[in-house]
Amino acid sequence: MTRRSLRAVREVFPIRGVFRISRGARTESVVVTATIAEGDARGRGECVPYPRYGESVDSVLAQIEGARAAIEGGAGRAELQALLPAGAARNALDCALWDLEAKRAGKPVWELAGLPAPRPLTTAYTLSVDEPAAMEAAARAAAGRPLLKIKLTGDGDLARVQAVRRGAPAARLVVDANEAWTAAHYASFARELAGLGVEMIEQPLPAGKDGGLAEVEHPVPVCADESCHDTSSLAEIGARYEAINIKLDKAGGLTEALRLRDAARAAGRRVMVGCMLGTSLAMAPAILVAQGAEWVDVDGPLLLARDRDPGLVYAGSTVSPPTPALWG
Numbered sequence: 001m002t003r004r005s006l007r008a009v010r011e012v013f014p015i016r017g018v019f020r021i022s023r024g025a026r027t028e029s030v031v032v033t034a035t036i037a038e039g040d041a042r043g044r045g046e047c048v049p050y051p052r053y054g055e056s057v058d059s060v061l062a063q064i065e066g067a068r069a070a071i072e073g074g075a076g077r078a079e080l081q082a083l084l085p086a087g088a089a090r091n092a093l094d095c096a097l098w099d100l101e102a103k104r105a106g107k108p109v110w111e112l113a114g115l116p117a118p119r120p121l122t123t124a125y126t127l128s129v130d131e132p133a134a135m136e137a138a139a140r141a142a143a144g145r146p147l148l149k150i151k152l153t154g155d156g157d158l159a160r161v162q163a164v165r166r167g168a169p170a171a172r173l174v175v176d177a178n179e180a181w182t183a184a185h186y187a188s189f190a191r192e193l194a195g196l197g198v199e200m201i202e203q204p205l206p207a208g209k210d211g212g213l214a215e216v217e218h219p220v221p222v223c224a225d226e227s228c229h230d231t232s233s234l235a236e237i238g239a240r241y242e243a244i245n246i247k248l249d250k251a252g253g254l255t256e257a258l259r260l261r262d263a264a265r266a267a268g269r270r271v272m273v274g275c276m277l278g279t280s281l282a283m284a285p286a287i288l289v290a291q292g293a294e295w296v297d298v299d300g301p302l303l304l305a306r307d308r309d310p311g312l313v314y315a316g317s318t319v320s321p322p323t324p325a326l327w328g
Helices: 057-066 069-072 075-084 088-105 132-141 158-166 183-194 211-215 231-240 253-265 280-289
Strands: 004-021 022-036 040-047 125-127 147-149 172-176 198-204 222-224 243-246 270-273
Touching: 004 057, 004 069, 022 057, 022 075, 022 088, 040 088, 040 280, 057 125, 069 075, 075 088, 075 253, 132 158, 132 280, 147 158, 147 280, 158 172, 158 183, 183 198, 211 222, 211 231, 222 231, 231 253, 253 270, 253 280
Parallel strands: 125 147, 147 172, 172 198, 198 222, 222 243, 243 270
Antiparallel strands: 004 022, 022 040
16 A cells, blocks of 8 residues: 655734634634645645634644554544544544545545535625724625625624624625623624624524523524534534534534534524635635535635635635645
């Protein structure tokens, strides 16, 4: 058998301006890129370690290093599910293995996975949390985009959404509080947001403290992000959420993300496919999961000052499927 080699490195990509959510602000995206080589074929995967889930670049690199012997010994995607838990490290390796398999077979990943050929998608464009006047200006600049995702933080959020609606009166809107609301915030905002045309509220309350969502009215569908990582957590969300946000970094790769999507559909949940703030290499496998999703949020490269070359092709908010030179 041709010998395999595994390499994992830290890479930094500057963000265009400042990206702010309820947990803080960032000016760069730090990713981990895994490359698995076998003969002349090379597969790549990218992940974004996320401190909210107890991850760091060092911890993810250590997890990948711990799997090195098995991966270089020939372990595949099925074995990987048992080697590592759901999370960023497994995502990078899983996507690299898919890419490697596609390169060796001379077939696209979608065909290997038994999926229909992917089509271009319309992605949300994210507006960082800021003062209402600044968010109105940002919305006005992005008013030609069909779907805007508004980052929120708690007090004053209704004024922020009103400002965005003034700036982009024709855009579809979704909002994401990143666990920053209290039950009182939800009670105060939900019906008002429905009146402003907001079509989804993402993770308003902290994971583990969101049980009250099952007992209150949902004038706008509520989507689980931090409260739903993989298939095992899907059953736990009960009546609290109508939708889930699938992210490959949470699910631990394309393999589990596809399982989660199918399980969510079978359970009658709506699906959003989202991303961490990564490059086109991280978005590429998510394009396959996002086919047919109610909401698509793979705008990471649009928020960077520099992307990979080649990267995904964005025409406004329309993103085309990846070419083999990038992934898959």
